[in-house]
Amino acid sequence: MSEPVDPTHAADATPPSRADAPDATAALARCLRETEAHVAGAGWDAPMRLFALVRLAEALAEDPSLASMLPEPDGDPHQLIAVEQEGLPEAETLEDLLAQISWPESVDGAAIVIERVVVPPSAEAEVDTDDPQAVAALAQREDAQDVRMAAGVLRSGERWCALRARSHDTDDQVMGGADLVPGLVAALAVTLED
Numbered sequence: 001m002s003e004p005v006d007p008t009h010a011a012d013a014t015p016p017s018r019a020d021a022p023d024a025t026a027a028l029a030r031c032l033r034e035t036e037a038h039v040a041g042a043g044w045d046a047p048m049r050l051f052a053l054v055r056l057a058e059a060l061a062e063d064p065s066l067a068s069m070l071p072e073p074d075g076d077p078h079q080l081i082a083v084e085q086e087g088l089p090e091a092e093t094l095e096d097l098l099a100q101i102s103w104p105e106s107v108d109g110a111a112i113v114i115e116r117v118v119v120p121p122s123a124e125a126e127v128d129t130d131d132p133q134a135v136a137a138l139a140q141r142e143d144a145q146d147v148r149m150a151a152g153v154l155r156s157g158e159r160w161c162a163l164r165a166r167s168h169d170t171d172d173q174v175m176g177g178a179d180l181v182p183g184l185v186a187a188l189a190v191t192l193e194d
Contacts, residue, residue: 025158027078028053029176032111035082036150036162037171039113044146044166046115048094050101051082053109053152062106082111094187101191110188111152119144151184155192159185 031053039049056079060067070081091097094114103110117139127138138144146166153159161180164173179185 023076023078024154024156025160025178027076027080028109028152028154028158029160029162031080031082032150032152032160032162033174033176035111035152036113036148036164036174038082039150040148040164040169040171044115044148044169048097048112048114050085050088050097051111051113051152052085052103052107053080053082053111053154054106055079055108056081058108080108098187098191103192107192108156109152109154109158110191111150112184112188113148113150114184115146115148117144118147149181149184151181151188153185153189153192159189161185 035051039046055077056070056073057077059081060070060073073079088097089100091100098112101110119138119141120143123138123141123143148164148166150162151159152161159178161177161184163175163180
């Protein structure tokens with residue numbers, strides 16, 4: 001990922017409410033918070049997980065038999081469900097994996113959850129990021145932090161991110177915002193292009 005994350009500067013980012021954001025963005029933020037919390041339940045040091053995002057109302061209209069397996073609709077036509085993707089193609093990097101992913105029109109968006117070690121941008125600037133040993137040394141710095149990043153994007157352009165630091169590992173300390181991890185959001189958005 002090309003864009004460093006500094007979680008200390010994202011604490012003011014809060015999820016949109018129905019009063020101050022488009023409904024689709026609020027639904028995406030809610031879905032990402034729920035998806036990140038679900039992944040967090042499995043603990044840290046987990047592999048990357050990829051999800052298709054589908055509008056609940058449309059999924060139920062297309063196949064009413066899903067009603068017993070899906071959450072109860074809350075009346076929001078933008079309500080989303082995240083469907084984890086299994087059997088992903090092998091790839092050496094996240095970028096290589098996402099380059100192999102495309103979604104059918106029935107998928108309204110995509111989300112990804114990954115873990116990374118982040119350092120302040122000033123520390124990253126001191127290192128040759130093409131040198132694997134130098135990058136590995138960054139993870140050993142005192143100011144390095146383990147973070148879990150969840151990013152989601154809809155075909156209609158809405159985007160949202162949720163970020164949890166291992167050092168602040170509670171649901172109420174998960175940060176949210178549209179631009180917390182712009183490089184990851186941009187890479188994910190490419191998978192939705194026709």
